[in-house]
Amino acid sequence: MDYIKTDKYRVADSVKISEVPTYEDFGKSEKRLKKDLSKIRRELGEFQDTLYAHNKYSVLICLQGMDTAGKDSLIREVFKDFNVRGVQVHSFKVPTELELDHNYLWRHYLALPAKGKFGVFNRTHYENVLVTRVHPEYILNERIPGIHEVDDIDQKFWDKRFEQINNFERHLHENGTIIFKFFLHLSKEEQRQRLLRRLAVKEKHWKFSPGDLKERKLWDRYQYCYEEAINNTTKEHAPWYIVPSDSKKAARVIVASILLKRLKKYKDIREPMLEDKILANLVDYENQLQSEKND
Template identity: 60%
Template structure:
């Protein structure tokens, strides 16, 4: 299997999504990719146990991508070895009435990971500069000062939101949250095939929504706004990774490998040492328990 270099997917300069591959040929069977992922998943699970004991970092994994890009199955496969208490998944859809009474980042703050845990945002705070940009009328639901109609939403509004998101991510990263963001880069043709399979395979019929077709009609707009969001907010504190998503097995392995390699940079994550007094008297405590 061809070696995968995580750096190849990291956004460090301005990118054009149309120039980036949606598929990656590595000369390996699906079975081999799955075996590789199994090993990475097991390592990540062990790391989370150590993180829990260390109790200084949380990890935020952000997943974005068009419908059918494989986010749900990726979460299931990459994190399946985790202790269920060590990972929490949040999916952000249309904000409810209570959420609309606060600023648009409020609900995302509430879902941030505790120390020692992973949080996964399946669709993220970036919906606020993606879906709302394709459908600016949604912004009116936020009841913002100075925004009375769609015409009031000027280009600088989106620039301000990008800055607010950068500040949000910088703030949480400076307070112990490791932020990794993944854009699942799916081709329009592969999405068409996956939507067809949803309709043709009985067990997946329930996944199909007419809304999928509606949003597909805005494909070019979404690509433009994804590109702008990624270019505007990929920082050292919160980098974006563009992952080819036409091959689900490969995409899962790439994401798992990137997370593992990024976590290795935090060399201070170690299990705490045993309390000195306990260590000094460990033989006595063992003897007490054995005599019970």
């Protein structure tokens, strides 16, 4: 959509999250936003078909945000016109015992999209510098040599993790993965309203957990950790985008627009040409098929 300036949301320099707006609707009605999203996602669906045929790139979309930021509904609405075989969604929960027996990036490697496919991480490898930073005691479960107690986890530890994540993403990029990282930026008041709706609507009760309120009390700490993570890991090949998300419908259009605009820059992604031998015999193949109706 012409009214969405996608570069506006890309983090190119150091950013202060508290100064970034959490609301945007472009002065458009919800009906118009829904219509525009429908158009963009059809184009994305067509691109997905081409990406699959080309079979040299994969696309990794990372979604992060506070509870109730709208990650699940965004995935449902933005990728609605995709062939289900061409997109894989992974939601990373608390690590299992098997996952804890490996390094923290292991389970993310296993979930990466194959060439020709889209992969969506609903919560991502960044949980390892967000939740674990707010709750550093979780790091002890990883049984890392030299880390025996929380006091052993200092700033150098987190700087090293940022470096490891940057190396991980650089490796993916150099091997054909197109990376998008979205922070769905929600205001504390909007989160309060969404949590209240979960309590008020019976069908939404299952989404509520008392733990949501405990984590909400750590809001400022989470904002600081997000800011640190974004500023230390936004790169030309793996940029962060901060998406105002108090309006879910606008956030979906913004994310879809960013995806489409950047993916269209890959002019080498196109359907492969048939071999010359096959092209030279297309008429013969057509005649063979046409003749069958006379048999």
